[in-house]
Amino acid sequence: MMLARVADSLYWIGRYIERAEHFCRLSEIMLSSVVDQTDSARQAALIVLRAMGEDDVDPEAALRYPVGAVRDIALDREEPGSVLSSLAAARENARQVRDQITTETWERLNMLYLRITSPQAEMAFLQNPTGFLQEVIADLHLFKGAADATMSHGEGWRFLLLGVYLERAQLIARLLDVCFGDAAGGYVLNEHFAQLSVLRMACALEPYLRVYGAEIEQRHMITFMLFDPDYPRSIRFCSARIEEHLNALASSIAPLDGPKPDRLAGRLAARVEFADYDEIAEHGASVYLANVVAECSRIHEAVYETFVAYPLEERLPA
Amino acid sequence: MSSSAKRMDRALAPVQAPQQAEAVIYDEMFEANGEVRPAYAPLNAHVNKLSASELGDRQKTLERSFLLQGITFTVYGAGSSTERIIPTDLFPRIIDAPTWTKIEAGLKQRLLALNLFLADIYGAQKILMDGVVPRDLILGAPSFRREMIGLYVPHDSYANVCGSDLVRNETGEFMVLEDNLRVPSGVSYMLANRDASKRTFPEAFGAARVRPIENYPDLLLSTLKSMAGEWRSNPQVVVMTPGVYNSAYYEHAYLARLMGTPLVEGRDLVVHDNMVYMRTTRGLRRVDVIYRRVDDDFIDPLTFRRDTALGVAGLFNAYRAGSVVIANAPGTGVADDKAVYAYVPDIIRYYLDQDPILPNVETFLCREPASLKHVLANLDKLVVKAVGASGGYGMLIGPHATQAQRDEFAQKIKADPANYIAQPTLKLSTAPCVIEGQIEPRHVDLRPFILSGAKTVVTPGALTRVALTRGSLVVNSSQGGGSKDTWVLSEGDAGA
Incomplete structure (x- = not known):
């Protein structure tokens, strides 16, 4: 049993830290790939910009001065989508539920927040941009590790992870769409360097190599990032976790009218579990991925209606 | 030296x-x-x-x-x-x-x-x-x-x-x-x-x-529970905070964490049939004792200040009905x-x-004419405080003030003597x-x-x-x- 507001905050901490981590990783890869002045390096950088939804950014300008573009993505206080804003929001939520998370977990996040918002942050970033971003990623791993190792694996922890996996599923789906779907604009990702970059963007390179070896193929990439059961960023892995946490969370409450989040999650997990590459090949990746994203949004809404913003008259004590 | x-x-x-x-x-x-x-x-x-x-x-x-x-x-x-x-x-x-x-x-x-x-x-x-x-x-x-x-x-x-x-x-x-x-x-x-x-x-x-x-949180919890002990064997205690923007928020969260009680805001509570509940993920849960870190004015817009969203509508009625304890009691x-x-x-x-x-x-109440006279004559030796203020605001430390500051304060005292007290520095x-x-x-x-x-x-x-x-x-x-x-x-x- 926990306050609905607390569950809401924990869920958003999960979403924000996952978003911050993903954006840091994409930015870091963009910076390291533009060092090569090749077409495929350029392609990787464009994928990053599109995957982050930076449609208003002029790609030519960003490519001429990538450090400046990444600085805006990382440290812009005014931009709600920046890494800094995500971390500030995560930390603000954590402060609201300070009594519900362990000191170890809180201090990890607070330390990171203080560092990235300090007046020295910009200078530290400009001196070593990729190093700065890698450190933020490492700190976020420490945060997740501290949460795993010190928080009770009860309701609060599940809401936190529910946020992480829902966000992750949507972010990876978006990334796959700009690589392989309609958003790729007909570009075929068949050049080795760009393929490597994309795998790194999803933290998939090493797990992928272990399964398929170094001969990278587009169909293997799609299959792996969508359907691999063990790689922790595959859509299948994420949806299995979402289902697992929602099953645990929903088991103790009486269902309300309307869509039940655990049922929606089970349906998504089953669909992904039993799908294969042919299904993608037949309809195109975009259709499939759009469906995943839409299902995630529906789960999000159902979570709210069930646990957070339920109508009071439905949940009066007996 | x-x-x-x-x-x-x-x-x-x-x-x-x-x-x-x-x-x-x-x-x-x-x-x-x-x-x-x-x-x-x-x-x-x-x-x-x-x-x-x-x-x-x-x-x-x-x-x-x-x-x-x-x-x-x-x-x-x-x-x-x-x-x-x-x-x-x-x-x-x-x-x-x-x-x-x-x-x-x-x-x-x-x-x-x-x-x-x-x-x-x-x-x-x-x-x-x-x-x-x-x-x-x-x-x-x-x-x-x-x-x-x-x-x-x-x-x-x-x-x-x-x-x-x-x-x-x-x-x-x-x-x-x-x-x-x-x-x-x-x-x-x-x-x-x-x-x-x-x-x-x-x-x-x-x-x-x-x-x-170090046992302060335990003592606090048992003190709070003892307030509802007459009618609940294991009362549900909550800490009520104005929210994360309050300057003492750290303390509110700290006490809630060390007592193991929920930290609630006004918006987490609802009153139904003169009972107080908190909104949890599993529905409404009864609350018996509210350790509120919110001023009287802001606990219930129906009873106290109306222009506030911090409180809980109907809370005071539930308190009056005896189904919840507010600690400290309003009006202390x-x-x-x-x-x-x-x-x-x-x-x-x-x-x-x-x-x-x-x-x-030793305290001089300016509401009493004799004291007022004494205070005005000895402003350079006294500390004068406004009755309604706290936190070190609205006070004059006579020996450390300039003559102009003392004169200005004397005008304020004369205008509203009942609002001031004075003490020796x-x-x-x-x-x-x-x-x-x-x-x-x-x-x-x-x-x-x-x-x-x-x-x-x-x-x-x-x-x-x-x-x-x-x-x-x-x-x-x-x-x-x-x-x-x-x-x-x-x-x-x-x-x-």
Whole structure:
């Protein structure tokens, strides 16, 4: 049993830290790939910009001065989508539920927040941009590790992870769409360097190599990032976790009218579990991925209606 | 002793007694002849082993740890906000056992009398009938809540958590400067400071036999539960906070975490059929005791201030119906009013037929014409306070003010005499503090915490507040004050 507001905050901490981590990783890869002045390096950088939804950014300008573009993505206080804003929001939520998370977990996040918002942050970033971003990623791993190792694996922890996996599923789906779907604009990702970059963007390179070896193929990439059961960023892995946490969370409450989040999650997990590459090949990746994203949004809404913003008259004590 | 002689570049030892000019002031550590008081002997022996740079490093480590833990208050500026830690001094203040025994007895006596006073003025009003306290002073006070009249409060415990402010005069006698019966804060600093001083002076801490305070959250929880014990076997307690933007939010979260109770905001609570519930992920859950850290004005927009979203509509009705406990009870503020303060010794005599163990500071009520005349004639010697203000605001420290400031204040007093009280400028005691790597005396006060439910308990420790500016007498954190740990020694120790 926990306050609905607390569950809401924990869920958003999960979403924000996952978003911050993903954006840091994409930015870091963009910076390291533009060092090569090749077409495929350029392609990787464009994928990053599109995957982050930076449609208003002029790609030519960003490519001429990538450090400046990444600085805006990382440290812009005014931009709600920046890494800094995500971390500030995560930390603000954590402060609201300070009594519900362990000191170890809180201090990890607070330390990171203080560092990235300090007046020295910009200078530290400009001196070593990729190093700065890698450190933020490492700190976020420490945060997740501290949460795993010190928080009770009860309701609060599940809401936190529910946020992480829902966000992750949507972010990876978006990334796959700009690589392989309609958003790729007909570009075929068949050049080795760009393929490597994309795998790194999803933290998939090493797990992928272990399964398929170094001969990278587009169909293997799609299959792996969508359907691999063990790689922790595959859509299948994420949806299995979402289902697992929602099953645990929903088991103790009486269902309300309307869509039940655990049922929606089970349906998504089953669909992904039993799908294969042919299904993608037949309809195109975009259709499939759009469906995943839409299902995630529906789960999000159902979570709210069930646990957070339920109508009071439905949940009066007996 | 020149000030350069006080500069200790390598070693701190020995901590030096205050300069002659300050010797009329009572120093916590040193006798008038410069000898270290017995209670401080173990600490003094251990401090001598630390170098100034070590102490400076420890101070920095401590500040860093406070920042990480989020023991901060937020300063809002144009467009941005920064978080600052409340300055904390590592050098503990020490109180020996006999002195503490008297403080403890005095505080218990005082809170008992004030609770009886509250029960009376919200009940039969005998004390007003008997003319011991002027009727208009009580009934006319904005902090008097007529809504509380005739309500049943278990154990007559209106103020369940009290943080009194004590000061020490030049003879070393403790006096009560203020009672805080509304939503006193600072207890989290007391506990955080203890943690820090234990890590800084482990040997001295062990040798001095300091009484533990770490069970404060347990005591608070059992005090709160005792308020609903008559009708619930295991009451659901919650801490109610105005929210994350409140300057004491850290403390609210801290207490909730250490008591293991939910930390709620007004929007988490709903009242249905005169019962209070919190919105949980599994539906509504009954709440029995609300330890509210929200002022009376903001707890229920239907009963108190209407223009607030912090509270819970219908909460006061549920309280009136007896289905929930609000701690502290609404309306306790009338008993810590700065003008009522002057009557507390009489209040103690009236209800308990005892003399006050802890004296008041002499207070002139400007509402009385003779006192008003005296105050206006002696503004350069007095501290004048507005009755309704707190936190060190709205006051004049006569000896430190300019003539123009005093003239301006005199106009205000004349315009609304009832709103002002005056007290002699106190020679607050000093205690050694670490100031930029050196040890220097600074003025301090003492805020102990008293819990009152089925029984009354005084935590053997306190928050010692420090005026960090040399010579300053203002210890409020909103006005550049800091704090330090307070060691209360066990009976039969070296300091006794």
